[in-house]
Amino acid sequence: MALLVKKFGGTSVADIDRIRNVARRVVADYDQGHDVVVILSAMAGVTDGLIRLAREVTEFPDKRELDVLLATGEQTTAALLAMLLKSMNYPAESLLGFQAEVRTDAAFGNARILDIGAHRIRELLNARHIVVVAGFQGCDAKGNITTLGRGGSDTSAVAIAASLSADACEIFTDVDGVYTADPNVCSKARKLPRISYDEMLEMSSLGAKVLQIRSVEFAKKYNVPVHVRSSFSEEEGTMVVNADADMEKIVVTGVTSNKNEARITLKAVPDQPGIAAKIMTPIGEAGIIVDMIIQNPHSGGKTDLTFTVPKADYREALKIAERVGKEIDAEEVIGDEKIAKVSVTGVGMRSHHGVAARMFSTLAKENINIMMITTSEIRISCVIEEKYAELAVRALHSAFGLDGKNSDE
């Protein structure tokens, strides 16, 4: 008899028929004697609809109140599933974030889970109830409702699984697992049977939308095995687990690309201490998150400073850069929105050499110019021209031996 935490995303609860499908999967486990905790997202599109409603009221809705509004989405699906299970004569109860004691900080709209009391969840499980928890939401120390940001229900699920020491945390979604590359870009992409927490972390932060990055951090910290799989089939998906020796034999696990960033360069600024801080401080104060920062020597005791920001913040960041550029006497400030970041990820890189060289030569062979490079222990990213993104993914996917044999191409 296992304790299972099962999370269903927005497309899995998009209408009453799909909620019936969720109920069927849940009671199948319950009937086998397992204890089941279900975490639900809002119906697909509902959260966006609520944001639009708030925008009708005011362009910049207060974040505390927006969380009160958004929390209704998951409240609705949790109530509907619980009443459906009860109508099928299964003992079930819905819990909202505050009732499940999901305690968070007070960062409305993007709160972090501090801890989970879960007394009531345990009480209900002991009474052999199916517990249905509204995902995405929590409660701060003052009793205010908070939400966990886009994809936050993943984090609700993993955190609840951790606090209950669940045997498994299943994330049901509209894709059937984690792929070596986006199948829409690379037809030879293969589903990975397993991926390590670290690889999943890198891939999530690089734009793979399968799991919220914080949920992977939680899973790694508390060693929660996460199973990413499809709501619409019985097939096994991808297990996200600790790295083992087998995984380290493979050099590269996946290839990702991301077109959501833009690049800003300040040319020929004085190469002296504090110059990077002069630019980055106002950018940070404007709430803009900088991803890559690179400094290259220019001639004549000058230096070029280049950084990337989310496309949504590009215009504001460029304005700040132009203002600071004048103050510090930069030769020129250049912006570029047409870039893509292509990355290869794999825990095997820790013990394999020549990965970077193979990546650069593969791109060179396709005549793709590399603008910026950053690396981590298990990842190499290159910024290239946006138009080459798909070509680069396919070329790297082949070069690192990831192409599937049974692909339909």
Place this chain on the structure above:
Amino acid sequence: MALLVKKFGGTSVADIDRIRNVARRVVADYDQGHDVVVILSAMAGVTDGLIRLAREVTEFPDKRELDVLLATGEQTTAALLAMLLKSMNYPAESLLGFQAEVRTDAAFGNARILDIGAHRIRELLNARHIVVVAGFQGCDAKGNITTLGRGGSDTSAVAIAASLSADACEIFTDVDGVYTADPNVCSKARKLPRISYDEMLEMSSLGAKVLQIRSVEFAKKYNVPVHVRSSFSEEEGTMVVNADADMEKIVVTGVTSNKNEARITLKAVPDQPGIAAKIMTPIGEAGIIVDMIIQNPHSGGKTDLTFTVPKADYREALKIAERVGKEIDAEEVIGDEKIAKVSVTGVGMRSHHGVAARMFSTLAKENINIMMITTSEIRISCVIEEKYAELAVRALHSAFGLDGKNSDE
């Protein structure tokens, strides 16, 4: 500087424009230095929509889960008004039932308020915040979400006003006050400037939909002056207050009619102790609320027993009556859905004689047959044929001197 509790009903918050109108009224008071607590209903139609959604899941939705679902309606409007007020640079905060400490029993769907902590409301008022409370909802001792039944936001408002010892409780609605009769039925109906708690109680229970009956009970118990008025005009409405000498000079305050009941008669049942209980016990066990019960002697040691039930429960009640009728050897069981209850109400009846006589003779003059009669200290009700309801209201309205001089008829 007064402490004002202002409640806005569903039509008053039906869309964003109307919520803007609510905000204007609220800040007008705040700007004059008053402390303001706003209680909101769900947008008109939203609660019915949620009930329909639940019915798509199951014909008989679990009541606890239905309350979780329904509570989203008021949560939405509270969040929207609070974010609107903040966008207008007013300090404001929304509170849900559990946050405002609206503690109720666990009668899901129709919970009664036990007490209100209101610590957080007071804290916010002390900091000169406008407090926006989601009406209709509370929280039981276990932390479950409860709702207060149709019109429950009225009760939220009056209970919160009582717990804060507010100077006034204003109920903003789509009518501009309490009338001597339904203006749709009787064109000579006049708006009452004042009405006593007891009269309002009788009129609410007789089908005047202006205020939830429990809200009036609360207002009476804690002596909260309630001002019923229109959201869409600045005009004074009707004050619901304690009766005074002036009010008692007027014999009849209002005439109401109600077509929501049906009548069941068991003819010629044995006139012996326990016979009424034999019929009423299974009716009560089926959750059917009986309004009037009348027993008339029949010839030969027999008696006729007649009672009325809500039309929605008529078929079920009739089935039960037919079954019991056989058991106790009733001569006949007769049902009648085409009835109306016409009532005159007034605290003045306590000291005036001849009210009943005038009511009966007025109906007789119009050739309206009276089927059943019940009275309270301040009310007389007659059951008549449904088709005469409007005629009876107009005739009684004239006979008791209620016709307005400036009516447009």
